Amino acid sequence: MPRRPKHPRLPNGYGSIRYLGKSRKNPFAVHPPADIDGNRPPAICYVDDWMKGFIVLTAYKAGTYTPGMEATLEIPSSASSKDLEALASRLMADYNRVKGIEPEEPEKTFTEVYEAFYANKFPEGHKYSNATVRVTQAAFKNCKSLHDKIFRALRSEDLQATLDSCPLKHASLEHIINLYHQMYHYADGQSWCDKDYSKFVKIKKEDDDEHGVPFADDELRVLWKNVQDETAEMVLIICYSGWRISEYIGLEVNLKEKYFFGGMKTEAGENRTVPIHSAILPLAERRMAKYGKLLPCSQSDFRADMEDLINRLGFPNDPKRTPHDCRHTFSKLCEKYNVAENDRKRMMGHAFGNDITNRIYGHRELEDLRKQIEKIKVNL
Structure with missing residues (x-):
């Protein structure tokens, strides 16, 4: 199955355009920039084309957006997707120059996202137990095959393959999936991913935790x-x-x-x-x-x-x-x-x-x- 075309990355502070799935009439959610804590505000609107979302964000940044304007937008059918994306890239480059923004940072690797997530979840004086810290660290170590890969480029099959290849028990696999979920939630707030692919990952191994010792x-x-x-x-x-x-x-x-x-x-x-x-x-x-x-x-x-x-x-x-x-x-x-x-x-x-x-x-x-x-x- 061919992947969706990769759209230009939006500059930091520009906002975000999220793809919600092909089953929707308007599958692209257009969000204003995240707040100071990295939390994404509610969507401005929902559109059927990424370029329309980009036009809405550009108008929003310029202060000319009016609610409902997305319904009147039309993308010329003669324009190729490559031409439109090239135009978007030029507009964003101009935006960066006007705002005095440095060239965007390289894409984050899995390790870099983990390190940022870890620092956010476990700051000095955090409330979590040592055991919670240890299982989080262990889950990351068990994802070694993902460490150097670009986080935004990962797909569910990449996450699933790492989970399937792990020889540890069911409980350890649960820790890995939980880490996936938490990292994607954090990365989503930072606009470091386009979609939460962790929700498609499943443990295929038989649950080996049926044994147990009852409390006396x-x-x-x-x-x-x-x-x-x-x-x-x-x-x-x-x-x-x-x-x-x-x-x-x-x-x-x-x-x-x-x-x-x-x-x-x-x-x-x-x-x-x-x-x-x-x-x-x-x-x-x-x-x-x-x-x-x-x-x-x-x-x-x-x-x-x-x-x-x-x-x-x-x-x-x-x-x-x-x-x-x-x-x-x-x-x-x-x-x-x-x-x-x-x-x-x-x-x-x-x-x-x-x-x-x-x-x-x-x-x-x-x-x-x-x-x-x-x-x-x-x-x-």
């Missing part, structure tokens, strides 16, 4: 004593609801009816309902009131925060404790307090295998499941 009863008691710690709070929510960490991102939280709904990864895991255990209901209410969701950070940041928590509380960390240990804790609690096996499978999103009766004909009401999950006791 005395460890759960320590977590409850430290429930004011936000990381401990989230760990307890997972321990008493059993979802995978990735599932909390898009999870529906119904506080009125007191249940979670969502799921992913497997057919059995999709669209499942889990009642909110009464012990964690106040925790879920607090997080929803504060953040509007249960997990306000990325998976990799939470993994790093959890590792820091485990070390601070003095829990054994060999093998390394992960959010999946919380899911194993929920399964262990269900067994300990005699939650019906079929309901445990339903709530955890496990398949029923050859049990056709439960797989096809097993239907349970929310209150039936609530009676089962409330069997689990919290021993402080």
